[in-house]
Amino acid sequence: MSLPHAILTALLEKPSSGSELTRRFDRSIGYFWSATHQQIYRELGKLEQAGLIRALPSPVPTRGQKKEYEVLPEGREELRAWVDRREDPKVSRDPLPLRLRAAGVVGVGDLLPELVRHRDLHRARLEEYRRFERRDYPNGPRTEQERIQLLVLRGGIDMETGWVSWLGRAVEELSAAAPATPAASADRDGA
Amino acid sequence: MSLPHAILTALLEKPSSGSELTRRFDRSIGYFWSATHQQIYRELGKLEQAGLIRALPSPVPTRGQKKEYEVLPEGREELRAWVDRREDPKVSRDPLPLRLRAAGVVGVGDLLPELVRHRDLHRARLEEYRRFERRDYPNGPRTEQERIQLLVLRGGIDMETGWVSWLGRAVEELSAAAPATPAASADRDGA
DNA sequence: AATCTCATGTAACAGGTTACATGATTAC
DNA sequence: GTAATCATGTAACCTGTTACATGAGATT
Numbered sequence: 001m002s003l004p005h006a007i008l009t010a011l012l013e014k015p016s017s018g019s020e021l022t023r024r025f026d027r028s029i030g031y032f033w034s035a036t037h038q039q040i041y042r043e044l045g046k047l048e049q050a051g052l053i054r055a056l057p058s059p060v061p062t063r064g065q066k067k068e069y070e071v072l073p074e075g076r077e078e079l080r081a082w083v084d085r086r087e088d089p090k091v092s093r094d095p096l097p098l099r100l101r102a103a104g105v106v107g108v109g110d111l112l113p114e115l116v117r118h119r120d121l122h123r124a125r126l127e128e129y130r131r132f133e134r135r136d137y138p139n140g141p142r143t144e145q146e147r148i149q150l151l152v153l154r155g156g157i158d159m160e161t162g163w164v165s166w167l168g169r170a171v172e173e174l175s176a177a178a179p180a181t182p183a184a185s186a187d188r189d190g191a
Numbered sequence: 192m193s194l195p196h197a198i199l200t201a202l203l204e205k206p207s208s209g210s211e212l213t214r215r216f217d218r219s220i221g222y223f224w225s226a227t228h229q230q231i232y233r234e235l236g237k238l239e240q241a242g243l244i245r246a247l248p249s250p251v252p253t254r255g256q257k258k259e260y261e262v263l264p265e266g267r268e269e270l271r272a273w274v275d276r277r278e279d280p281k282v283s284r285d286p287l288p289l290r291l292r293a294a295g296v297v298g299v300g301d302l303l304p305e306l307v308r309h310r311d312l313h314r315a316r317l318e319e320y321r322r323f324e325r326r327d328y329p330n331g332p333r334t335e336q337e338r339i340q341l342l343v344l345r346g347g348i349d350m351e352t353g354w355v356s357w358l359g360r361a362v363e364e365l366s367a368a369a370p371a372t373p374a375a376s377a378d379r380d381g382a
Numbered sequence: 383a384a385t386c387t388c389a390t391g392t393a394a395c396a397g398g399t400t401a402c403a404t405g406a407t408t409a410c
Numbered sequence: 411g412t413a414a415t416c417a418t419g420t421a422a423c424c425t426g427t428t429a430c431a432t433g434a435g436a437t438t
Contacts, residue, residue: 002286003397009293019417032289034282039398041419065406066417076297083294084301089309089354090285091225095193095278097346098223102200103274104339106267110275118280148295151364155288155357162353163280166346173342194425210389230426232391256434257389 001082003043004052006033008071008079011053015070018044031129031156044069052078100170112174119167126160129153192273194234195243197224199262199270202244206261209235222320222347235260243269291361303365310358317351320344 010021010029021044022037024030035043047053052075056068071079096118103111133153141147201212201220212235213228215221226234238244243266247259262270287309294302324344332338 001396002284002289005286005293006289009289009296012296017417018419022417029292030282032283032292033286034398036399037417038400038419041417042397045419079293080297080300083290083297083299084305086305086308087286087290089287089312091221092223092350093193093284094281095196095224096280097343098193098197098200099274099278100339100346101220101223101343102196102270104336104343105200105203106271106274108274108339109271114275114277117277121280145295147364148291148299151361152288152292152295154360155291158353158357159283159350162349166349169345170342173338192424208389209391213389225426227427228389229391229428232389233425236391 002033003035003039004047005079005082006035007040007043007047008052008075011069011071012076012079015056015068017066017068019066032152047075108174112171115167115171115174119164119171122160122163122167126157126164129157129160133157193224194226194230195238196270196273197226198231198234198238199243199266202260202262203267203270206247206259208257208259210257223343238266299365303362306358306362306365310355310362313351313354313358317348317355320348320351324348 006025006029007021010016010024016024018037018041021040022035025033025035025040044053048055048069051072053069053071056070096115099111100115103109133150137146137150141150197216197220198212201207201215207215209228209232212231213226216224216226216231235244239246239260242263244260244262247261287306290302291306294300324341328337328341332341
């Protein structure tokens with residue numbers, strides 16, 4: 001039950017159409033929650049049905065025409081309640097550690113270049129976050145809302161730092177001692 | 192497409208019945224991928240159908256009787272191929288950062304105790320991983336497979352370290368300057 | 383034999399993914 | 411006016427979640 005609340009948050013920050021929301025889910029919001037345009041349109045329909053948002057009056061609201069949505073008081077109330085809700089942490093759903101564990105059983109095969117690739121992707125993401133921090137908060141946060149936005153950004157920084165640290169060590173370890181013949185190591189592990 | 196491969200890995204490590212797998216998904220494997228018993232039985236059926244695993248011959252294979260599965264060569268081959276597959280990192284699906292972002296819009300409300308709770312859960316998980324490390328690898332890894340298993344464990348440690356670091360700072364920041372009246376801060380943000 | 387627990391399921395639904403469809407606008 | 415693009419959707423499918431059902435063995 002997070003996508004509707006992500007959408008409510010985004011619409012409170014700025015009323016938008018489905019396509020605009022989709023673009024925002026590829027940038028800022030998308031760093032913490034992803035969604036395709038099909039999900040977004042489906043969810044906008046549900047939220048409107050439930051009376052939490054409404055489409056702004058438009059002259060010709062047909063297919064192919066932009067339709068802007070804004071949050072109704074009921075939607076804001078629902079979001080407020082969600083913030084206060086108690087909800088346990090979810091286990092990670094990134095398959096990479098799982099693939100490494102599988103590699104421990106069937107052999108590392110060709111996993112090393114994939115680890116390198118992921119390490120570099122996470123490094124790039126980390127650098128991006130650091131640029132945001134320097135660009136948007138050069139003198140620290142100036143309002144209560146900015147303080148919280150910066151905290152969220154720092155969350156991304158801490159997570160990416162964790163990935164980079166882990167993958168850095170994994171690449172180092174696996175390039176050091178495992179590069180003999182992958183087939184041989186696979187056979188040994190599989191026996 | 193990760194659950195079937197998680198199951199293949201688990202079954203290669205040790206042939207098991209559905210209920211045994213379910214218990215293992217509450218411990219070791221569950222630290223990196225979660226699954227309910229319903230998911231596991233459904234997936235075991237598919238994997239057997241696909242010829243990747245088979246039920247060990249049993250005298251009375253009826254309902255309510257344990258049914259042990261083992262991986263067939265085709266299953267091992269599928270797992271090996273999955274390890275080598277190229278697959279992009281997934282964006283996190285933990286709603287907590289999202290809730291903090293929402294709090295920036297509708298006010299922090301009662302989120303602080305929830306942040307404390309999560310921080311403590313992640314701290315406990317981190318300590319648990321460190322105990323595993325001390326207990327299972329007191330002199331470092333002794334085989335290639337142990338080296339990889341330890342790497343996976345270190346992944347968990349690095350991720351939990353990231354959470355603890357972030358949540359520690361978030362709690363500190365929000366207890367310092369935000370504790371006036373939540374309602375007032377909510378109104379200010381919402382304006 | 384009634385009840386409890388364990389193991390194996392079924393069913394219904396929500397959320398996420400991929401492929402495809404259609405109306406409106408813009409570029410040529 | 412035709413083609414490309416943009417915006418809004420529909421449909422089918424897969425994964426994950428929750429509630430419930432049933433057979434077998436153990437407990438009383």
